[in-house]
Amino acid sequence: MSDHDERPDDRLRKPLPPWVPPADRPGKSERPAEPAEGAPGEPTAPPDAPPPARDDAPLPASDDAPPPAPDAQPPAPDDAPPPDPEPPAPLTGRERLVNGLWPPRVTRAQLIVALLLFGLGFGLAVQVASNSGGDSALRGARQEDLVRILDELDDRTERLEDERQGLEKQREELENSSDQAEEARRQTLEKERQLGILAGTVAAQGPGITVTIEDTMGTVEADMLLDAIQELRAAGAEAIQVNGVRIVAGTYLTESGKSVSVDGNKINAPYRFQVIGKPQDLEPALNIPGGVVQTLEKEQATVTVERSSKIVVDALRAAKRPDYARSSSR
Amino acid sequence: MIAVLGLVVGVVAGLLVQPEVPAAVEPYLPIAVVAALDAVFGGLRAMLDGIFDDKVFVVSFLSNVVVAALIVFLGDKLGVGAQLSTGVVVVLGIRIFSNAAAIRRHVFRA
Numbered sequence: 001m002s003d004h005d006e007r008p009d010d011r012l013r014k015p016l017p018p019w020v021p022p023a024d025r026p027g028k029s030e031r032p033a034e035p036a037e038g039a040p041g042e043p044t045a046p047p048d049a050p051p052p053a054r055d056d057a058p059l060p061a062s063d064d065a066p067p068p069a070p071d072a073q074p075p076a077p078d079d080a081p082p083p084d085p086e087p088p089a090p091l092t093g094r095e096r097l098v099n100g101l102w103p104p105r106v107t108r109a110q111l112i113v114a115l116l117l118f119g120l121g122f123g124l125a126v127q128v129a130s131n132s133g134g135d136s137a138l139r140g141a142r143q144e145d146l147v148r149i150l151d152e153l154d155d156r157t158e159r160l161e162d163e164r165q166g167l168e169k170q171r172e173e174l175e176n177s178s179d180q181a182e183e184a185r186r187q188t189l190e191k192e193r194q195l196g197i198l199a200g201t202v203a204a205q206g207p208g209i210t211v212t213i214e215d216t217m218g219t220v221e222a223d224m225l226l227d228a229i230q231e232l233r234a235a236g237a238e239a240i241q242v243n244g245v246r247i248v249a250g251t252y253l254t255e256s257g258k259s260v261s262v263d264g265n266k267i268n269a270p271y272r273f274q275v276i277g278k279p280q281d282l283e284p285a286l287n288i289p290g291g292v293v294q295t296l297e298k299e300q301a302t303v304t305v306e307r308s309s310k311i312v313v314d315a316l317r318a319a320k321r322p323d324y325a326r327s328s329s330r
Numbered sequence: 331m332i333a334v335l336g337l338v339v340g341v342v343a344g345l346l347v348q349p350e351v352p353a354a355v356e357p358y359l360p361i362a363v364v365a366a367l368d369a370v371f372g373g374l375r376a377m378l379d380g381i382f383d384d385k386v387f388v389v390s391f392l393s394n395v396v397v398a399a400l401i402v403f404l405g406d407k408l409g410v411g412a413q414l415s416t417g418v419v420v421v422l423g424i425r426i427f428s429n430a431a432a433i434r435r436h437v438f439r440a
Binding site: 092094096097101104105106108109110111112113114115116117118119120121122123124125126127128129130131142143144145 | 332333334335336337338339340341342343344345347348349350351356357359360362363366367370373377378380382384387388391392411412436437439
């Protein structure tokens with residue numbers, strides 16, 4: 001491009017001589033844009049004026065060549081600002097630039113060009129601003145690009161949806177398993193509590209009866225108490241304590257002088273049994289003919305049985321780990 | 331001088347006002363701006379060459395903008411809008427470069 005432009009440039013430095021033949025014009029056609037209006041700016045060659053106009057006409061490359069050339073001639077002397085005043089000594093481009101810039105002249109040309117440049121600057125700024133906005137990538141995109149972006153987004157959404165479903169399933173499984181673990185733990189706790197009631201390691205409460213054996217004559221012996229306990233157990237007693245000692249599976253009763261020892265704890269009359277179970281079963285079980293109550297009364301003891309809707313069995317036994325027996329399940 | 335002021339005022343106004351570009355004009359604005367830039371560079375070069383004419387400048391500026399927008403519009407209708415606007419930008423870019431080279435030679439003599 002550089003050597004193309006060299007020629008018209010050089011040619012323009014010197015005034016266009018009249019003898020320049022139209023053959024030189026092809027060099028001019030290299031200039032793409034505005035230079036086409038060379039006609040008005042060449043008043044230095046008045047005799048040659050018509051030919052340039054004619055030569056400009058066939059230029060196809062210059063967008064504005066044909067129409068302006070002929071009618072641009074008349075306004076040229078008064079409108080084209082810098083070059084006209086001094087026809088004899090042609091100015092260099094730099095001088096023209098300085099001339100055009102500094103003494104600001106309010107001419108029609110300047111105003112029109114200012115208007116157009118205002119439009120250009122406005123459009124430029126607006127475009128730049130709208131392009132540097134937040135969604136600039138989509139703003140400037142063409143329809144095909146938008147369709148492609150949309151497709152990609154759809155694919156991505158689908159993939160993510162799949163992933164989400166997978167993760168949700170996983171979460172559900174984990175929750176289920178943790179639910180199961182929680183349930184198992186809950187059941188274990190429940191079982192421990194139930195077993196604790198049987199083993200006497202936890203307090204218990206519920207409906208039941210209170211049996212009080214008054215032994216004024218000192219005739220009640222350990223085996224009678226044991227009979228009473230057996231009878232209660234047979235009637236479905238679930239938790240029993242007597243005078244603050246919990247009765248469990250391994251409880252033993254022994255005679256110790258005038259009193260009785262339960263698991264080594266000495267208890268004295270009156271013997272007070274607190275029994276949790278179904279009262280309607282427990283009381284008749286004691287009162288059957290030839291049963292516990294009659295046997296005791298034969299020994300001059302008095303027995304009172306009271307039903308109660310709330311019996312508290314709060315005597316505890318330490319849980320004892322068996323030395324030899326091991327669970328055979330599992 | 332007035333012309334340069336006009337450009338500066340236009341840029342400032344555009345930045346300050348920040349109008350929403352209508353959707354109908356949106357695809358054509360960038361191409362139109364490039365075409366106008368081409369016209370401006372051509373006009374600057376013509377001025378340095380001493381052959382500037384305001385009427386020619388106005389006509390070339392407007393026709394440049396209109397033709398560029400028209401080409402893009404046509405390309406959009408034909409389904410080759412992207413390629414055609416690329417072509418327009420390339421052509422205008424070449425012209426801007428050659429004009430800029432001429433201007434540079436005038437101003438810097440190099």
